[in-house]
Amino acid sequence: MSVVGFDIGNENCVIAVVRQRGIDVLLNYESKRETPAVVCFSEKQRILGSAGAASAMMHIKSTISQIKRLIGRKFADPDVKKELKMLPGKTSEGQDGGILIHLKYSGEIHVFTPVQFLSMLFAHLKTMTENDLEMPISDCVIGIPSYFTDLQRRAYLDAAKIAGLQPLRLIHDCTATALSYGMYKTDFGSAGPAYVAFIDIGHCDTQVCIASFEFGKMEILSHAFDRSLGGRDFDEVIFSHFAAKFKEEYHIDVYSKTKACFRLRAACEKLKKVLSANLEAPLNIECLMDGKDVKGFITREEFEKLASGLLERVSIPCHRALTDANLTAEKISSVELVGSGSRIPAISTSLTSLFKREPSRQLNASECVARGCALQCAMLSPVYRVREYEVKDVIPFSIGLSSDEGPVAVRSNGVLFPRGQPFPSVKVITFQRSNLFHLEAFYANPDELPPRTSPKISCVTIGPFHGSHGSKIRVKVRVPLDLHGIVSIESATLIKDDMDDLVMAGDYHSNSDAMDIDPISETVTNGFEDDTNKKLEFPCSSADGTRKDNRRLNVPVNENVYGGMTKAEISEALEKELQLAQQDRIVEQTKEKKNSLESFVYDMRSKLFHTYRSFASEQEKDGISRSLQETEEWLYEDGVDETEHAYSSKLEDLKKVSLPPFYY
Numbered sequence: 001m002s003v004v005g006f007d008i009g010n011e012n013c014v015i016a017v018v019r020q021r022g023i024d025v026l027l028n029y030e031s032k033r034e035t036p037a038v039v040c041f042s043e044k045q046r047i048l049g050s051a052g053a054a055s056a057m058m059h060i061k062s063t064i065s066q067i068k069r070l071i072g073r074k075f076a077d078p079d080v081k082k083e084l085k086m087l088p089g090k091t092s093e094g095q096d097g098g099i100l101i102h103l104k105y106s107g108e109i110h111v112f113t114p115v116q117f118l119s120m121l122f123a124h125l126k127t128m129t130e131n132d133l134e135m136p137i138s139d140c141v142i143g144i145p146s147y148f149t150d151l152q153r154r155a156y157l158d159a160a161k162i163a164g165l166q167p168l169r170l171i172h173d174c175t176a177t178a179l180s181y182g183m184y185k186t187d188f189g190s191a192g193p194a195y196v197a198f199i200d201i202g203h204c205d206t207q208v209c210i211a212s213f214e215f216g217k218m219e220i221l222s223h224a225f226d227r228s229l230g231g232r233d234f235d236e237v238i239f240s241h242f243a244a245k246f247k248e249e250y251h252i253d254v255y256s257k258t259k260a261c262f263r264l265r266a267a268c269e270k271l272k273k274v275l276s277a278n279l280e281a282p283l284n285i286e287c288l289m290d291g292k293d294v295k296g297f298i299t300r301e302e303f304e305k306l307a308s309g310l311l312e313r314v315s316i317p318c319h320r321a322l323t324d325a326n327l328t329a330e331k332i333s334s335v336e337l338v339g340s341g342s343r344i345p346a347i348s349t350s351l352t353s354l355f356k357r358e359p360s361r362q363l364n365a366s367e368c369v370a371r372g373c374a375l376q377c378a379m380l381s382p383v384y385r386v387r388e389y390e391v392k393d394v395i396p397f398s399i400g401l402s403s404d405e406g407p408v409a410v411r412s413n414g415v416l417f418p419r420g421q422p423f424p425s426v427k428v429i430t431f432q433r434s435n436l437f438h439l440e441a442f443y444a445n446p447d448e449l450p451p452r453t454s455p456k457i458s459c460v461t462i463g464p465f466h467g468s469h470g471s472k473i474r475v476k477v478r479v480p481l482d483l484h485g486i487v488s489i490e491s492a493t494l495i496k497d498d499m500d501d502l503v504m505a506g507d508y509h510s511n512s513d514a515m516d517i518d519p520i521s522e523t524v525t526n527g528f529e530d531d532t533n534k535k536l537e538f539p540c541s542s543a544d545g546t547r548k549d550n551r552r553l554n555v556p557v558n559e560n561v562y563g564g565m566t567k568a569e570i571s572e573a574l575e576k577e578l579q580l581a582q583q584d585r586i587v588e589q590t591k592e593k594k595n596s597l598e599s600f601v602y603d604m605r606s607k608l609f610h611t612y613r614s615f616a617s618e619q620e621k622d623g624i625s626r627s628l629q630e631t632e633e634w635l636y637e638d639g640v641d642e643t644e645h646a647y648s649s650k651l652e653d654l655k656k657v658s659l660p661p662f663y664y
């Protein structure tokens with residue numbers, strides 16, 4: 001069993017694995033440490049990762065990137081509308097209000113959800129890891145942005161499941177980074193905790209967290225973010241600058257041509273990178289549009305002026321994180337800048353003035369998230385022994401709970417888990433009800449959420465059950481906030497002092513009750529879960545005084561997550577993924593067979609003139625030569641695009657004529 005950490009970025013993915021010596025970042029098929037988050041559909045197969053990015057230009061209309069931004073989002077969200085405009089193909093609204101992306105593949109139109117694309121990426125990364133480790137994997141830890149909602153977290157788990165992965169934890173990107181920082185640092189003095197700010201600027205977003213470190217433990221104090229500030233926004237200011245310039249100078253409107261947009265945008269990203277190391281950079285694109293070559297030039301100073309608005313925005317989440325952590329900038333002993341989007345020198349400059357110290361780059365800016373994920377995975381896996389190290393993380397958004405009778409947790413304004421609450425955590429709430437009731441989980445403070453995020457999480461039905469003659473019974477509901485930061489209502493139990501009179505019998509456990517937090521070890525089994533339509537009758541004979549033995553009995557719980565995938569949808573997606581993977585495999589095998597036929601032709605031809613020269617007669621050699629010639633011609637004509645079987649039978653035929661036994 002191996003443990004793996006995945007950093008899935010909007011632009012790049014990184015895989016880290018735990019080895020005997022420590023943590024390694026895997027090289028992909030192109031020997032790169034980062035794999036582009038790209039899914040490309042060519043005519044007959046999917047091309048993923050690096051190869052997908054390389055084929056993007058050829059399949060502009062069927063190449064999907066920046067998938068992460070679309071996970072768990074609504075089609076009608078104006079921000080999403082803007083994102084979808086950048087996608088090449090047609091999009092539409094799903095029944096649940098989600099996003100559907102249409103693309104042409106194998107001569108048909110296919111419709112996929114963002115979760116499906118994400119699972120394709122996961123599957124690609126999984127296969128790559130398995131090929132490298134030469135063993136199957138499923139346990140992993142995956143990095144997620146701290147601003148992900150419940151729905152987005154669940155969507156990640158669904159995508160992982162479809163890809164055959166089993167995340168032991170979804171961990172906040174910055175928490176993973178902090179872990180890869182703290183785990184190896186032992187020089188935290190005795191002068192109290194050291195406070196460190198982590199700032200991760202990626203392709204599409206900025207995340208900040210403040211962590212406190214002491215020997216043997218780390219604690220996240222706050223998370224803050226700007227969901228729409230990242231490297232690509234810097235590309236975009238350069239892009240708009242040149243688009244306007246070229247309109248004037250060359251009379252071309254790049255916005256009117258997908259391909260021109262794509263090429264100019266790619267050139268601007270390159271330009272931005274050049275400007276990180278140089279004070280000026282040229283731009284040359286041949287035949288950008290209408291047969292025109294374009295030329296441009298920009299200095300770092302000009303770029304910084306164009307990007308001044310963006311640079312100012314970097315400080316907003318930093319201030320917010322400090323405020324939430326109850327710290328001032330002076331208290332921060334180190335500012336760690338990560339994420340490749342942060343390589344722009346002006347970002348460091350503006351952070352220096354904010355924190356009154358230069359940000360340090362102790363961590364590997366593009367690998368720290370994946371490394372932290374792998375570490376966490378090793379810590380959670382029973383297979384590995386890792387030095388004791390405590391990781392405490394907090395949730396970014398307050399979660400509330402209400403019932404049909406109004407807010408629950410009235411004392412804390414209906415907030416069950418406040419923002420900043422460490423997790424995992426469990427709350428157990430006792431209700432007095434006579435029959436079936438509903439609970440709603442929601443984000444209690446919309447101001448904390450990214451703009452236009454629905455505060456609704458899930459709706460849960462508890463029951464049916466009945467107190468006899470309509471009397472009220474105590475129902476205990478367990479509400480865990482799990483290791484992924486997902487809130488779910490997983491069980492409810494009826495508490496009755498005397499269950500001898502139960503109309504329906506069941507297997508039940510006794511429990512001493514009256515605790516606010518339940519022990520996790522206990523499992524209660526009974527027949528009711530499979531048979532939710534039966535009603536439980538409680539003849540509510542009041543207890544006769546002595547109360548020794550409280551009993552419990554499970555009540556059916558039915559959870560409906562707003563916008564989540566149903567079991568049926570997940571298995572449908574699984575089925576589809578298997579089909580697509582099968583098709584990819586067939587295409588690959590066919591290519592291999594075609595290649596071996598081709599190389600056999602070349603091999604044999606050279607053998608004919610060398611090794612075989614003295615063995616075979618002229619007549620035999622002529623015959624073989626002719627067969628080789630025919631096969632070669634076939635490969636270029638009718639056989640260009642044939643089935644695996646066609647290539648292998650051709651190869652067999654060829655072997656028969658050119659490899660008579662006496663040649664061996």
Ligand code: ATP
Pocket residue numbers: 008009010011012013068201202203204205230231232269272273274276338339340341342343344366
């Ligand atoms: P996200 O965290 O938003 O999901 P990601 O993790 O894929 O995305 P990173 O790989 O951290 O993002 O960063 C990618 C961004 O970094 C791109 O916008 C890229 O242009 C930018 N970038 C890479 N190298 C440089 C550089 N030398 N100078 C400036 N920007 C750079």
Ligand code: K
Pocket residue numbers: 007008009012013014366
């Ligand atoms: K990344």
Ligand code: MG
Pocket residue numbers: 008009010173202203339369
């Ligand atoms: Mg990232």
